[in-house]
Amino acid sequence: IFVNKEISELIYGLINAAKIIKPGGIIVVVTFHSLEDKIVKFFFKSLSEKKSISRYMPKINEKDNLFKLTNKKPIVPTNEEIKKNLPSRSAKLRFAIKDKNILNFEKEILEKFNYLLETENLSEKI
Structure with a gap:
């Protein structure tokens, strides 16, 4: 993952896709690794x-939403699909509709995953 720069490709790919598509457009991502899924889910x-300081406090209405989510949970393969195609067991499909x-909007994303x-980039120095 780190040698092929898959993390930065994913992060910048999501950011650029969100900038390019028009409202009503859909971004669909299939992940095969938990780290990839964590990035897509957070994105x-x-x-x-809307943001909230605590789940017990009301949501802060300070920003517009870029996306609309119809499914918060990922779509995963059925047991039948896994029997036919064993590597599919790790696949998770997530999608969002641009609102x-x-x-x-990318600052929060880049700050969150800056450590990755x-x-x-450390792999280049080794």
Whole structure:
């Protein structure tokens, strides 16, 4: 994952895809690794929900949402699919529908996963 720079490709790919598609467009991502899924889940969730300091406090209505999520949980292969195609057992499909155009949304994403991007760059120095 780190040698092939798959993490940065995924993060910047999601950011650029979100900038390119028009409202109503859908971003669909299939992940095969828990780290990839964590990134995609955070990306979609953080850009589709209102923020809250605590789950007991009301949501803060300070920003517009870039995406609309119809499924919060990933779509996973059925038992029948796994029997036919064993490697599919780790696959998770997530999707989000772009709600509106918003500029400069990537800062939170890059800050959250900066440690992964830095780790990925360490492999170049070794």
